[in-house]
Amino acid sequence: MRIGIDIGGTHTDGVLIDGTRLVAAAKTPTNHDHLLESISQILHLILAGQDPTGISTLNLSTTLTTNAIITGTTDPVGMLVVGGPGIAPENYRIGNHFNLIPGSLDHLGTETARLDTDRLEQVITGCCDQGVKHFAVVAKFSPRNPIHENQMAEQLGNRADFVSTGHLISGQLNFGRRIHTAYYNSAVARSFRNFSTALTASLRGFALKAEVNILKADGGTMPLARALEAPVQSIFSGPAASVMGILATTPVSADVLMLDIGGTTTDIALFAAGQPLLEREGIAIDGHPTLVRAIHVESIGIGGDSLIYINDSNVQTGPQRLGPCLAKGGTAPTLMDALNVLGLANFGEVGQSRDGLETLAALHGRKGRQLAKEAVETAVNTISTKIEELIALVNSKPVYTIAEILEDREINPKKIIVIGGPAAVFKELLASRLGMEVKVPPLHGVANAIGAALTRSTSHLILTADTTKGKLSVPMLGIFRPIPRSFNLETAVEEAKTLLIADLEQAGISIPASEIQITQADTFNMVEGSYTSGKNIRVVAQVQPAVVARLDENAALVAIAARL
């Protein structure tokens, strides 16, 4: 059996799943000061009457790192950054201990200026004097050659409690993002370690011996031990849990849109041929772009609690939110009230919705029903426009080969799956506005926890080989080793698969080779003068997000145990 827990901004949801059957589901308010308490409450609810020894896996999606960053309860990080020529690294300054160390590498990984170890020593001493214990070492082009990052980590030695090393975090080229990613990784490391220790103790209390995995924003999981090294990967996993919840409850094989309509926001995601689309490079944290892989989720400020107001005789819905709707005792009319007035919903005290909208409408010489109609139209239009923009964006993404230009298949979703509180209410409205089939799957109340429970591990690696230099690089695994001149694309692809499988095995995850996807496999003739001097090979291998099982749709729904 598997447990899935999604700690959200408002609620913490949990499910217990046996194969394809939902055994128990629960919901409780999130206690942001004591996340563990919310987890315990959920475990109490879903484990009632169950044998905890039969549970093999516990997958957890947590807001811990997000909260630490938002509330500023992170640790100071000594940033040791090697830039060199190009865009000034000063543009990526982050935190209070951002230090530039002279040295440089070029795009082939050739050292063009040695690392200034004297300056490095001064900087480290300065940080230590200020009590800095967490560090991040990042050099421009480190995925091509880790020498400077490794030198810095070595020189830190045991003066650091935690070090994030740029090339181990991502093999992707993007210096600024690598700096930010490494910073946040070190900044949240202590909070995450403390949480992990407490969680492990708590699970022991429940007699749970399950393996614990942490959800990532890319819709996959990582083992807790890996999360301790890369806690930044646990950020913003909530929307990913919802997306995976759809995959776990509804068969998706075509191009499909997903909408998660909540109280404050609506999240939009896109599936291409059944696969959730990822961000091109990574998500932004607190306005800083990073290399954290994530499902591409567009969020807009439209939800059930979105405020309705009239601005220059135009009816507006959201993005402000003012507590609950009138029907639930709120003070100002919201989208939910408008839906009540139109008879599309029957939520709480419908009479209060009607009175409130009538009052607001009267102030502007209108009728309540007309106001409600316009408010709902505005909301549906805003959502629809965003959907159209997202589809256009995805279809205009850059491509780099003639074959892709000629053969590129346009993503053209004909179906929307809507989840979240007001999902059912929006079904017809969206169907008629977008001309797409709209489906509201069952179990939508805890789809996110189901997604968490059933999603599997994801991983990826970037391999580059330069046979002129006779060098193979797999930065994320810290592999930089010589290769023979005969090394070719075929060997590179095999090597990438083997290394990815081996790395997952080391983390206790077994994935068959057939599940490894090669998303890039290119080889370029390198020419010196007019002779071919070697090959430049680039391979990206990944285990894409997927669910281990799909819930049996015909199985009876269980009641959601709630402690609200």
Add this chain to the structure above:
Amino acid sequence: MLKAKSSLGVIFFPAYDWAISPTHPEREERLLYTQDQFREEGLFDIEGISEHRPLFATDQDIMRAHFCFPSVDAICTESHRISAGGAIQAARLVLEQETRRAFALVRPPGHHAMKVVHGNRGFCNINIEAVMVEWIREHYGRKRIAIVDTDCHHGDGTQDIYWHDPDVLFISIHQDGRTLYPGSGFPEENGGPKALGRTINIPLPPRTSDQGYLYALEEVVLPILAAFKPDLVINSAGQDNHYSDPITNMKFSAQGYAQLNERLKPDIAVLEGGYSIKGALPYVNLGICLAMAGCDYSAVREPDFDPVALREEPDTMEYIKQLCGQLTDNYFRPKPGAFEKQGEYFIRERKIYYDTDGILEKQREELKDCDQCRGLRLIKSSSSHLLPCLGVELPIDCCPACEREAYEQFNRKNDDYLVVQLLDQKNKQFRYRPKR
């Protein structure tokens, strides 16, 4: 975070699956390291710098700029259509005001492709700037356009296409034709009889570095542009003038190129040549992008950049000053050319060699000396591989008499031309004579 002062759209299309041949300079690897540099620098994370995919140039798009013999398909493959489509996308972004400026970083290049094309010359099949310029005029009306070609080689193709067009100012800054392919681009090449002064050539001596290039820009290019007052400035941004380029002899640097673009302020830049793919392109392209976007580029430099070795030699600088002193006259006071005339037609007879494809073209151009319009143009062209073909061109301001004569030529039933193509800028008709 970094922010662009003027927004820039970059059409980055490296054509990773296309090469002239596996070891040819124009091969798959050419923009690989530029992309690595862009990615590592996070160029597209800069607010206001965006990446776009190319459009696809249709037969009509190409036939507005060229006489393709025997057919468009025989001349260009998909790669050429996409490269030209990249330039079109750049123009679209700017003219639709989606971005303030645009840079088509595409390959293969095009500036050696002339009005008539039989095959590949100097790595070029179709002239992607010209296809773009004609696309602009088709969709946005008649415009004054300045093309400043900074590729190390003379932009002989673009010069040829706009030789008779007074609406297009073509300025080429290149390594002296006495020392480099294609061996043309001398100051006396100054435009056709109806467009005198609209072609300006600045042949710089070998080993010219940043100082010399920027001197020519300040003393010749910018004053002429100020007088011409173009609606659009286009930079044919070849990068083979770099000090590390394997097939040329200049000493231009990434810093120099960035400064040139900062001062030239092109609305659109289009990549042309440039084959120092590891040592130059990553830095030059980064410098151009940052300069066009109004971002700080002061720290962009090549790892082996040596300001002392790249300093302008006094002799070279003296030569450049002498040369530039006379060149503005070519725009402001062009000398009346010695154009050959037969009856009421100006005649040009030429042989053109297509080095890449080994084709020798024989061409006779007849331009009517009309006092009502720029005059109808007939180009009779045959090659070592092809029987005589005819191109009939009507200028945008074509008068009724020239129009009538042109259509008579195009519609004739019993001439011996293998292929006849109509390029009617006035009525926007671009087609081949139906085969009998």
